[in-house]
Ligand SMILES: Nc1ncnc2c1ncn2[C@@H]1O[C@H](COP(=O)(O)OP(=O)(O)OP(=O)(O)O)[C@@H](O)[C@H]1O
Ligand SMILES: Nc1ncnc2c1ncn2[C@@H]1O[C@H](COP(=O)(O)OP(=O)(O)O)[C@@H](O)[C@H]1O
Ligand code: SF4
Ligand code: SF4
Ligand SMILES: [Mg+2]
């Protein structure tokens with residue numbers, strides 16, 4: 001292997017050149033297009049971008065929850081040190097899903113089984129994946145995990161419809177947590193919830209990260225709220241990763257023109273700046289334009305932008321934009337370069 | 344503001360200027376709960392004793408969490424549900440006095456932008472048809488006149504060039520364009536008042552800004568009165584001059600937007616403001632201080648102040664017993680909280 005193996009061992013997640021395309025009768029949807037990044041243990045990366053830019057698809061690619069019309073699914077994904085893309089589905093199901101990575105899909109709280117008691121649903125991944133766990137032990141673990149996410153103990157005997165949205169969201173988080181995976185992928189975990197409930201859920205996620213050492217991939221279009229959990233920020237646009245930076249660096253000064261314009265559209269409670277929007281709309285991912293996919297909306301676009309920019313590395317930041325060609329420390333093409341970028 | 348007042352004086356009789364466009368007086372919207380379909384089993388008190396005025400040409404926001412009664416309040420103002428008690432006065436007249444004809448006329452003067460843009464437009468109708476329908480209902484007989492009106496309306500909401508869109512169906516439009524059509528439809532009969540229920544909550548950041556700016560422009564241009572309903576305080580300041588905070592069926596604080604942001608008084612308003620994140624890296628480093636629990640049942644709300652079970656400032660022996668009245672704490676700033684009983 002080309003990457004120093006202890007570098008990978010020490011990461012919760014290393015993603016190299018991940019591609020997920022879907023096949024339609026009239027073309028190919030390039031939903032996730034050559035994405036590479038690394039995530040340390042006990043850290044959260046937030047994946048932000050507009051609707052349809054490929055966030056959910058990236059989550060699906062990481063957790064291998066794929067629709068039937070996959071056209072291409074390639075790249076490497078190391079989860080907790082283990083390469084998973086080369087595994088067959090059965091091995092993946094036994095050794096990776098829930099064990100190393102679990103997911104809370106978009107709108108999961110509305111997808112709980114209505115006729116199963118909560119304890120039985122939350123227990124299921126545990127019984128499936130930890131061989132030799134007894135019923136009593138499993139029940140103990142359900143009590144413990146409910147307590148941790150703040151679901152009252154008595155609720156374990158209840159059915160989903162008896163709970164508020166905020167409580168159901170805690171339950172699906174408990175379910176993702178019960179097997180103690182290294183990584184949890186959360187897709188829009190609070191978008192349907194009220195601000196106070198949202199803030200409470202983020203408190204729970206922070207405590208999981210700090211106390212259990214779990215890493216998170218948080219997928220959301222809500223940039224402001226994402227800052228509650230973010231250690232790293234990954235900006236997606238039309239299937240491409242446009243920027244990857246630490247939260248400190250990103251919220252202080254985004255690099256990519258799209259990221260800057262996106263931040264200028266985020267409402268703030270205080271401060272005097274006018275909100276700005278980005279004229280135009282994202283390109284279709286069905287046969288997308290060549291060159292920089294943001295070019296037709298970018299105020300800095302130049303002749304060169306008709307070629308697709310590589311991902312430039314600036315210190316520990318990654319940015320896919322020609323503006324940074326001169327200052328860049330290098331281009332991220334090889335896995336070695338990537339492994340050095342520890343976010 | 345003063346310019347607008349001068350403008351208004353041109354076409355409004357002097358005495359009408361004093362009168363708010365809409366007055367809501369001690370409004371109660373209670374939904375009856377039935378057992379076996381006919382036995383009375385109590386009420387959902389979705390709106391409970393709400394009073395406020397909407398001045399002409401002003402945009403106000405009603406802010407509160409889901410289930411607090413915002414949509415019920417709007418449905419009542421649109422005349423879609425009958426109040427259990429209290430009154431809704433439009434230009435000084437109770438909307439329920441005067442029968443069906445009066446109600447129909449009233450509804451012509453009110454535009455409505457509903458919560459979910461994606462479900463709002465009928466999928467099998469062209470944009471032209473969608474915008475034509477309200478005009479036909481309003482009795483506009485001349486087809487050419489209707490078309491001209493539709494074209495002007497598309498231009499107003501910047502879905503241009505109109506010719507490209509007239510024969511399209513909603514699914515061919517982006518989320519932002521669909522929401523512009525919803526707004527065009529709400530405005531096409533020149534309403535005096537616009538009610539917008541979470542008009543941007545389903546939209547992406549950039550599109551949300553587009554729509555907020557559009558609403559703001561239209562409101563100023565047309566000198567419209569607007570009620571903007573949202574759970575998201577962070578968007579309010581870009582659009583509304585005044586905020587009414589709602590909790591569990593009641594308005595608990597009313598003040599100008601600036602005042603609510605700079606000088607909030609009600610413990611629930613503090614919590615709401617505290618729960619909102621500006622995008623800053625330090626947010627991830629600390630837990631947020633949020634009151635525990637969830638909003639109460641509206642069937643058996645807590646006695647006294649409805650926020651008392653979650654309130655860290657609750658005054659024993661008072662807050663859980665007596666409903667706090669609205670105390671006036673500054674010019675144009677009212678708060679329903681016992682903490683201000685002496686200040687007022
Ligand atoms: N099974 C599929 N077949 C074809 N195209 C698909 C499929 N799933 C997703 N897509 C397309 O891939 C693109 C990315 O979709 P994805 O769901 O990942 O977006 P997203 O960023 O999560 O959006 P949102 O914020 O709306 O959830 C979109 O253009 C979408 O229409
Ligand atoms: N038609 C109805 N019958 C019974 N209860 C209702 C009805 N409509 C709304 N409610 C209840 O009234 C309360 C307020 O609802 P709503 O006005 O929709 O709140 P919001 O718009 O603030 O989320 C909720 O508890 C809701 O379930
Ligand atoms: S590569 Fe060119 S078009 Fe793309 S974001 Fe950078 S400057 Fe703009
Ligand atoms: S009235 Fe009492 S319980 Fe209610 S908000 Fe004020 S201090 Fe808290
Ligand atoms: Mg998604």
Ligand SMILES: [Mg+2]
Nearest residue numbers: 410413414458
């Ligand atoms: Mg509502």
